[in-house]
Amino acid sequence: MDISAFFDHIPHEELLRILSRQIRENDVLEVVKAILKAKVLDENTGDLSENQIGIYQGSSCAPLLSNIYLMDYDREMEKRSSFYIRYSDDILALESSEENAGRLFEYSRLYLGKMGLELKESKTRLQRLGREGFTYLGYRFTVNGKAVPAKAVSSLTSRLETMWLTSGLELDKKIKKGQEILGGWEQYYRGERKPDSMIEYVIILSMVQNKEKEIREKIEEQRFAQVNYYKDIAKYMADYWIGREKLSFALREYEQFYQVPEEPGKSGTDKEHDQKYVRFSGELAKCYERLLTEPSDELCADIMQLYTDMGEYEKASCFWEMKVRYSQKSSVDSWADDRKALDMTNLTDNSKAKMDIQEYMELFAGREDTYAVEMPGPGGKRIAEQVMEPLTEEVIRRHLAGEMTVESYVQRPNSTAKYTVFDIDISKRILLQYSYGSAEFTAYKQKAAGFARQLCKVLRRIGLTGYVEDTGFRGYHVWVFFTEWIPVRYINQFTDCVQKELEEEEEDILLEIFPNNIRVRQGKCGQRIKLPLGIHIRTGQQSFFLDEGMSPVVDYKEFLSGIAKYSLAAVRKILGMYTMDVKGQPGQPELKVADQNLERFGPLPEAVRIVLEKCSLMRYLCQKAATTGYLAHSERLSVLYVFGHMGDEGKEFLHTVMGFTMNYQFDITQRFIDKLPEKPISCVKLREQYKLITAEYGCSCNFKRTKNCYPSPVLHAIKNSGEDQTEITVPVSRTVSRTKEEKIYEEINIHKQTEKLAQKIVELKKQRRGLDKSIHKVETELQRIFDSAGIDCLEIEMGMLVRRKQGDGYEWLIEL
Numbered sequence: 001m002d003i004s005a006f007f008d009h010i011p012h013e014e015l016l017r018i019l020s021r022q023i024r025e026n027d028v029l030e031v032v033k034a035i036l037k038a039k040v041l042d043e044n045t046g047d048l049s050e051n052q053i054g055i056y057q058g059s060s061c062a063p064l065l066s067n068i069y070l071m072d073y074d075r076e077m078e079k080r081s082s083f084y085i086r087y088s089d090d091i092l093a094l095e096s097s098e099e100n101a102g103r104l105f106e107y108s109r110l111y112l113g114k115m116g117l118e119l120k121e122s123k124t125r126l127q128r129l130g131r132e133g134f135t136y137l138g139y140r141f142t143v144n145g146k147a148v149p150a151k152a153v154s155s156l157t158s159r160l161e162t163m164w165l166t167s168g169l170e171l172d173k174k175i176k177k178g179q180e181i182l183g184g185w186e187q188y189y190r191g192e193r194k195p196d197s198m199i200e201y202v203i204i205l206s207m208v209q210n211k212e213k214e215i216r217e218k219i220e221e222q223r224f225a226q227v228n229y230y231k232d233i234a235k236y237m238a239d240y241w242i243g244r245e246k247l248s249f250a251l252r253e254y255e256q257f258y259q260v261p262e263e264p265g266k267s268g269t270d271k272e273h274d275q276k277y278v279r280f281s282g283e284l285a286k287c288y289e290r291l292l293t294e295p296s297d298e299l300c301a302d303i304m305q306l307y308t309d310m311g312e313y314e315k316a317s318c319f320w321e322m323k324v325r326y327s328q329k330s331s332v333d334s335w336a337d338d339r340k341a342l343d344m345t346n347l348t349d350n351s352k353a354k355m356d357i358q359e360y361m362e363l364f365a366g367r368e369d370t371y372a373v374e375m376p377g378p379g380g381k382r383i384a385e386q387v388m389e390p391l392t393e394e395v396i397r398r399h400l401a402g403e404m405t406v407e408s409y410v411q412r413p414n415s416t417a418k419y420t421v422f423d424i425d426i427s428k429r430i431l432l433q434y435s436y437g438s439a440e441f442t443a444y445k446q447k448a449a450g451f452a453r454q455l456c457k458v459l460r461r462i463g464l465t466g467y468v469e470d471t472g473f474r475g476y477h478v479w480v481f482f483t484e485w486i487p488v489r490y491i492n493q494f495t496d497c498v499q500k501e502l503e504e505e506e507e508d509i510l511l512e513i514f515p516n517n518i519r520v521r522q523g524k525c526g527q528r529i530k531l532p533l534g535i536h537i538r539t540g541q542q543s544f545f546l547d548e549g550m551s552p553v554v555d556y557k558e559f560l561s562g563i564a565k566y567s568l569a570a571v572r573k574i575l576g577m578y579t580m581d582v583k584g585q586p587g588q589p590e591l592k593v594a595d596q597n598l599e600r601f602g603p604l605p606e607a608v609r610i611v612l613e614k615c616s617l618m619r620y621l622c623q624k625a626a627t628t629g630y631l632a633h634s635e636r637l638s639v640l641y642v643f644g645h646m647g648d649e650g651k652e653f654l655h656t657v658m659g660f661t662m663n664y665q666f667d668i669t670q671r672f673i674d675k676l677p678e679k680p681i682s683c684v685k686l687r688e689q690y691k692l693i694t695a696e697y698g699c700s701c702n703f704k705r706t707k708n709c710y711p712s713p714v715l716h717a718i719k720n721s722g723e724d725q726t727e728i729t730v731p732v733s734r735t736v737s738r739t740k741e742e743k744i745y746e747e748i749n750i751h752k753q754t755e756k757l758a759q760k761i762v763e764l765k766k767q768r769r770g771l772d773k774s775i776h777k778v779e780t781e782l783q784r785i786f787d788s789a790g791i792d793c794l795e796i797e798m799g800m801l802v803r804r805k806q807g808d809g810y811e812w813l814i815e816l
Helices: 012-020 026-036 062-069 071-080 098-114 150-166 171-188 198-207 213-221 231-243 247-257 270-293 297-309 313-330 349-354 357-364 393-400 428-433 439-461 488-501 556-561 568-577 606-614 616-628 633-643 647-658 666-674 683-689 691-697 714-720 738-748 750-789
Strands: 039-041 048-050 083-087 090-094 134-136 139-142 145-147 371-376 382-387 405-409 416-426 467-470 475-487 509-514 528-530 793-796 799-806 809-815
Touching: 012 026, 012 062, 062 071, 071 083, 071 098, 090 098, 090 134, 150 171, 150 198, 150 488, 171 198, 171 231, 198 213, 198 231, 231 247, 231 270, 231 568, 247 270, 270 297, 297 313, 357 393, 357 556, 393 405, 416 439, 416 488, 428 439, 428 616, 439 475, 439 488, 439 509, 475 488, 475 568, 488 509, 488 568, 488 691, 606 616, 606 633, 606 647, 606 714, 616 633, 616 647, 616 691, 633 647, 633 666, 633 683, 647 666, 683 691, 750 799, 750 809
Parallel strands: none
Antiparallel strands: 039 048, 083 090, 134 139, 139 145, 371 382, 371 405, 405 528, 416 475, 416 509, 467 475, 793 799, 799 809
16 A cells, blocks of 8 residues: 655644643654744745645654654554554555455545545555565565565666667776766665666676675676676776786687687697697687777678687678678678659559458557547648547558558557668758749758668668558658557667668758657657558649659558568667766767858847857757747747847747748747746756757866756856846756745846946945045145154054155054
């Protein structure tokens, strides 16, 4: 059982009544009452108000007072149950029969209700104990005793893997970060257990290096219980074994990473093989080390030859295949440059009849409980209406027949997807210049086809197949399918890897990826994509897939049944291949510079101009809108979440930027402005969302660390503008009061600080001139008195006033 929001719902009056039974001193009770009533910050208004109910969980008294409040309940439950234990708001009670357990559960529910508390339904259940046992306080209890739940182990593995693949840290820093994560986990789940993943193994190995030799050797013995597909770990472990003078283990690391098969048998005697191994193993290790960082067909040929000389022909053949793959890297693509029969935009009746609808749905349908229907909107634009019903075979048949155009939501609510799509389109600028079907339009679509070919080439190089679909209008979709619903975070990391391998995008050719790396908010459904083989609303043309020769596919039954799908393990292996590509390595290209010419945006308010000049990402996105006529929905929101928080001038600039886009409508843009979130977007979220762009164009703004304030592009305007920028939303926590927010604004705005200090200096200097004048006047009068009396000192009440010669004048001292 679990008490819902336990600390927050403890009534003060009842708690004080219970305390008064044992505490007679009113002053002590008043102190407790003061603690309970201490002012708290209202999350909505930011105002401080007296706490009326509940105990603040950060209070040191909270554990004690909450336990005192439930003492009577504990006693009653101990009397009535066979076994009872409570830790804070988590309760476990065991009974000999279901009937007794039911009665105890109902008693507990009613008793807590009288105390102003209630049980949390989602975490409270009545269950029969079997061999599978039960979970309590994060542990699994079975007939065999206490164990760490599989879910907890899986959560740790996932956390370590996410850190390893997405942090962008150097390997030693990854290991240090992993030690922190694993250390915290081990503090709770004490006890010895074997590593669950290769990442965990490397971290544990690093943690035992200063331990006794027996402990270190015990961990070393467990190494090959794990399979490694991370490039940086392969290098780390190979170096580790070489440092331990175990060259054979280092070679085994490389062989496991490259999936080199075990040799079924060796030619000659073992002695002969051992001699060859000793002779060639050092050179082989050096070739492997170079292959990790500078892969080439020449290195594969060298390794192949070394294995051949060692008599290990199975391993040699593996590198023959790898050599062929690397030699294809620079070869001419097998696709023809000219696409054939692109006027075949409709499926044959025979192909439609043979298609397996269920197979189609399993491949392309996304979220199961809803879909959207496309329809023409004002000005020939496409709009979509969401249907809150499951996608059915009948709907798919109508889609394929051209009676309706269906879109599917890519992600499930649990942030998983079954495919990824690279959407390649001609920019708005070209669409406005040339009509659909014109020679110029066709030429640009050929450029888009070339980009699709390049993308498929990259996919093939890393061992995957992409399937190209002509969307029926201005571009192509390249689909990659998975065998299961896999977490979107892996898909995002995978598409980042693919983008890094692509050459620079063609001018006026745009790339958008489904699913993107924007977290889908609760209650929202995220991105939609038009299902294949349907009618494009704008052109009336049917989309179709292309074969390797860039000709339309005709037999869809055969085509769909032959589509390759990839497991999560395959995706993770690809990610592992890219783990050494961290920021700051030698040979990285110089940062690009987003177009700094802002004239196309017209006269700009000072605050807007400063943000565009200082933030390369915002400048990149705004210039992209102006030059291509296109921004993805997520990119529009990013621009909105910065400039929308910069007062009326920022909102007006938003309309200017969106006005460059093909589907700009004033009312729709204004509607998004009106629904603007309370606070501006942070630099951290922007870097996470635009990893590749910020890596290419730089994102290294340095803002002064200010308490309760987080980095955001709007700070550039607050910090650097000479004008008063009080209309700009300060990026602070929602719990910060308005008064404190104003103080933070003043602390950030260096111009305002400088202005105040400059005014103060001027005022002080004016005062100093007046004081200097008065002092000079007094000293002149003293000089006259002392000259008349013919003295240089005179005793006064404060001491001895002394006149002492200094240069051309005198100084005046009082000696005590």
